[in-house]
Amino acid sequence: MDAMSAPGTSQPLNADELLDIVDAQDRVVGQASRGEATARRLRHRCVFVLARDADDRIFVHRRTPEKLVFPSLYDMFVGGVVGAGESYDDAARREAEEELGVHGLSPAPLFRFLYESAEHTWWSAVYEARTPAAVEPQAEEVAWHSFLTEAELADRLDAWPWVPDGLAAWQRLTLWRSAPGRA
Template sequence: MADDRADHGADGTAADDGAGGAPDVRGTPPRSADELLDIVDERDRVVGQARRGDATTRRLRHRCAFILARDAEGRTFVHRRTAQKLVFPSLYDMFVGGVVGAGESYDEAALREAEEELGVSGLPAPTPLFSFLYETPEHTWWSRVYEVECTLPVDPQREEVAWHAFLTEAELEQRLTEWEWVPDGLAAYERLRAVRAAEGRAGPRAAGPRAADREGGPGPAS
């Protein structure tokens, strides 16, 4: 079956190949829950290691990288997660990214995750913007937010992405209240908008590297 997902519009309704709106995972299993992660404290210092599945079920604080990817026209890559995802299945996200592996740096994870999820090779190193601690009663992880320009044709990782499109800033803003978003990504996006407002810049589009060393406190999604 031809993969025509990139040709769908930005309404998210013609999302998946197959009957009944089933996610297009093409039989590829999700990343293993046995993946080893660094466990960190409230100051992001490594204090141990655990399997990814255990970190999730036992609410062990670990690390994640979030990458806002834009095309040459400045549109943001938005996708819906597959139903097989370990955390926040079938929700929309304006970031690509994921957990930082044991012994892996945030920067290494950001480039790896961006290339894996977008299905490209040769991306420039994502630019770090800021870090914050995401905490809810169910989850806790240190989050490093990045941005990158992707001018390459994307072929998103099918075990991760059920639907995707590049949206303009206006389209994305409109859909913030229409679609169900991953809460950590929404929290990161809201913080990014706040950083840009404080810098006197217009929206998340005007990203700059000087925000990279900022750290926020615990940030449950609203």
């Protein structure tokens, strides 16, 4: 979830790229470079996209060891940071298409939550998208991938090392889906 491109381009952004810094209510209070936001634990915005194939299997991947945040860990979401002035929806589409190597996705927004740990804090928008099974994951982002059923994913939750923010998003998604009126 680290690599990012400028809205409407395929040019990679770097640690100097600007992010919106937000408060506890997700209101923009300033801007900072991505590197500064990470180093100083400045709250910013991220997107998480659960990508499912036509058989309802979930795209699961292991991040590359070169990743700035959570290297070599497994994730059940694709996504990344939201650039300064970029909407959550635009970031979700951009990140999912880049990481999966496909075009024409329409991620559906589900909910938002504030992720906080001792090292990181970001507002997180969770989406779901249908993707073709024939994906071409971005080599800079994805070291390994597969489509897993929910049961296969559940069997691996305690066995594989997962990114903590993705695991938090998965747990919240599970609760959100079980809420009355969501079935």
